[in-house]
Amino acid sequence: MSRGRHDWVVLDSEEAHAQVVGDFVVEGVRAGECVLLTGLGSREPRLWARLRRAGVVAPTWEPSATTAVRVVPPDPARLPGYVDGALAEGFPGVRFSGALGAGDNPFEEVVTELAARVPLTVLCPYFRHLLVPGQSASLAGAHDHEVDATALHDDGTFRLTRTPEGLRLAGELDSGNADALRAVLRATPRGDGRPATWDVADLRFLDVGAADSLVAAAAGPPGLVLVGASRLTSRLVRLLATRHPGRSVQVAQADGSGSTR
Amino acid sequence: MRTSGPDPGAWLAPVHRCAFHSGSAQAGAIAAELCRRALAAGAPVVAHVEDAVRRVVRAHVPDAAVEFASPQALLESPIDVLAEDWLRHRSRGADGPVAVLCQRPMDDLAAWRRAEEQTTVAVGLAPLAVTCLVDSVAAPPDGVAMARGTHPVLWLDGLDLPNPDLTLVAAPSDTVPVTSAVLDPDTPAHNRRWWHDRLAEAGLSEPRRDELVLVLHEAVIAAAALDGGPAGVPVRLHHAGPAVVCEVLTRRPCELLLPSMVPADRRLLMLWLAGKVSPAVTLAAVPEGGGARFLVRSEPPDQV
Numbered sequence: 001m002s003r004g005r006h007d008w009v010v011l012d013s014e015e016a017h018a019q020v021v022g023d024f025v026v027e028g029v030r031a032g033e034c035v036l037l038t039g040l041g042s043r044e045p046r047l048w049a050r051l052r053r054a055g056v057v058a059p060t061w062e063p064s065a066t067t068a069v070r071v072v073p074p075d076p077a078r079l080p081g082y083v084d085g086a087l088a089e090g091f092p093g094v095r096f097s098g099a100l101g102a103g104d105n106p107f108e109e110v111v112t113e114l115a116a117r118v119p120l121t122v123l124c125p126y127f128r129h130l131l132v133p134g135q136s137a138s139l140a141g142a143h144d145h146e147v148d149a150t151a152l153h154d155d156g157t158f159r160l161t162r163t164p165e166g167l168r169l170a171g172e173l174d175s176g177n178a179d180a181l182r183a184v185l186r187a188t189p190r191g192d193g194r195p196a197t198w199d200v201a202d203l204r205f206l207d208v209g210a211a212d213s214l215v216a217a218a219a220g221p222p223g224l225v226l227v228g229a230s231r232l233t234s235r236l237v238r239l240l241a242t243r244h245p246g247r248s249v250q251v252a253q254a255d256g257s258g259s260t261r
Numbered sequence: 262m263r264t265s266g267p268d269p270g271a272w273l274a275p276v277h278r279c280a281f282h283s284g285s286a287q288a289g290a291i292a293a294e295l296c297r298r299a300l301a302a303g304a305p306v307v308a309h310v311e312d313a314v315r316r317v318v319r320a321h322v323p324d325a326a327v328e329f330a331s332p333q334a335l336l337e338s339p340i341d342v343l344a345e346d347w348l349r350h351r352s353r354g355a356d357g358p359v360a361v362l363c364q365r366p367m368d369d370l371a372a373w374r375r376a377e378e379q380t381t382v383a384v385g386l387a388p389l390a391v392t393c394l395v396d397s398v399a400a401p402p403d404g405v406a407m408a409r410g411t412h413p414v415l416w417l418d419g420l421d422l423p424n425p426d427l428t429l430v431a432a433p434s435d436t437v438p439v440t441s442a443v444l445d446p447d448t449p450a451h452n453r454r455w456w457h458d459r460l461a462e463a464g465l466s467e468p469r470r471d472e473l474v475l476v477l478h479e480a481v482i483a484a485a486a487l488d489g490g491p492a493g494v495p496v497r498l499h500h501a502g503p504a505v506v507c508e509v510l511t512r513r514p515c516e517l518l519l520p521s522m523v524p525a526d527r528r529l530l531m532l533w534l535a536g537k538v539s540p541a542v543t544l545a546a547v548p549e550g551g552g553a554r555f556l557v558r559s560e561p562p563d564q565v
Contacts, residue, residue, distance in 0.1 A: 172453065176449055230471070
């Protein structure tokens with residue numbers, strides 16, 4: 001997302017919120033920007049965990065008034081002060097997002113004005129079930145661009161999306177979720193001679209049965225590459241790969257390094 | 262062609278059993294039979310038995326194959342220390358059970374009960390097949406009743422039988438209950454959040470919680486499968502010293518889970534695999550009443 005944009009996105013689940021807003025925050029931190037968040041409430045722990053998994057904050061990190069990611073009160077009148085303050089500290093740009101309730105977004109007017117005069121990038125996340133009839137059309141007119149948050153599968157617990165490199169698995173996947181397992185296997189490309197690649201950095205839970213099924217079905221030649229797997233997920237898939245002859249799983253870090261089993 | 266060494270068909274399961282008998286001759290015959298079976302399975306044998314029993318065993322079993330020890334030693338050390346000593350008899354690299362015969366001298370009944378309860382816990386945590394030889398004629402009636410109430414398994418006519426008189430084991434004396442609940446096996450995501458929250462309250466940090474929750478998730482599924490899909494699976498959580506111990510209960514008995522042996526019951530396979538994922542988490546299946554209890558234990562971070 002380029003600097004200075006005022007975009008919006010329609011979300012179908014909390015998992016989608018953590019992923020899309022999380023990506024927005026991670027991108028900002030990596031660009032050296034200050035990220036202001038508001039209205040997250042109980043979503044904070046999940047989002048902070050997302051930032052920790054992405055490696056943009058330390059394991060013991062908590063937001064404060066001096067960290068790059070800050071929580072600001074849900075008061076549109078005070079937002080310009082926080083934005084100007086961050087820029088005065090030397091941040092090259094500021095990002096703003098959070099979580100929105102039902103009805104009109106009280107920040108729309110102020111962020112539209114701010115984005116016109118300072119390097120402010122805004123993502124307004126709307127939950128689909130809170131939109132009222134006709135609201136989408138007015139939101140489209142008030143924003144620069146609608147971010148596509150379409151998922152191949154999203155049941156609120158497990159979310160599957162496509163990326164340029166392959167698939168992205170997020171949330172929790174257990175063997176009782178047959179629809180999700182089918183969705184993963186259906187979306188995994190076959191026959192192009194390259195290993196399937198799954199980004200599992202945001203896969204917070206994978207049970208033994210689900211992992212066993214996925215390794216058995218998707219790790220056949222030319223193999224399966226898992227990117228960003230937690231230590232637990234890595235150990236689990238390595239253990240299960242030994243149960244299935246001919247299956248190969250490479251566990252790669254986001255920087256491309258990794259090991260094969 | 263004759264072969265020597267362990268009988269590949271033999272298998273020694275971890276167990277805490279009571280072998281009631283009357284008199285030294287019968288005790289000796291039982292001890293000799295159990296020694297033969299253990300040795301056939303390739304297990305080392307430690308026998309804390311009186312001289313009369315020792316003589317019978319020596320007459321029927323190669324002398325060098327059994328490590329004899331004093332019965333008095335059973336009174337002089339706590340069970341965890343004894344268990345460590347027993348496990349030292351395993352050959353290097355071996356992970357199968359050690360067979361232990363115990364002929365405990367009569368002493369304070371409360372101390373005896375504590376020792377039996379701690380032995381049941383020890384058998385759940387370490388590969389030990391412990392047989393207590395209890396003379397039902399010589400022992401006081403309250404001692405016999407206590408022995409009946411504390412051993413998960415009875416040795417009768419050469420067979421292991423679940424003990425119908427087993428009293429639910431009280432929590433070991435060094436445990437501090439944290440919480441208990443009945444989880445709905447059809448809401449696994451909710452159950453995992455419940456475990457995460459309770460383990461966080463118990464002081465476990467996130468990476469360790471994840472490891473424990475994986476095993477507990479599989480334990481609840483396995484317990485529900487064993488029980489035929491019940492509406493609820495009882496669970497408990499407590500501190501045992503610096504360790505956090507979680508229990509998942511099933512009403513049906515199940516085989517003991519050995520790290521080196523794939524469980525015969527397919528309903529236990531995923532749980533058994535989960536138990537192998539993290540070296541910091543130990544898994545055991547312990548008989549309890551007519552059913553079983555999956556014991557999932559997280560060692561403190563500085564001990565793994």
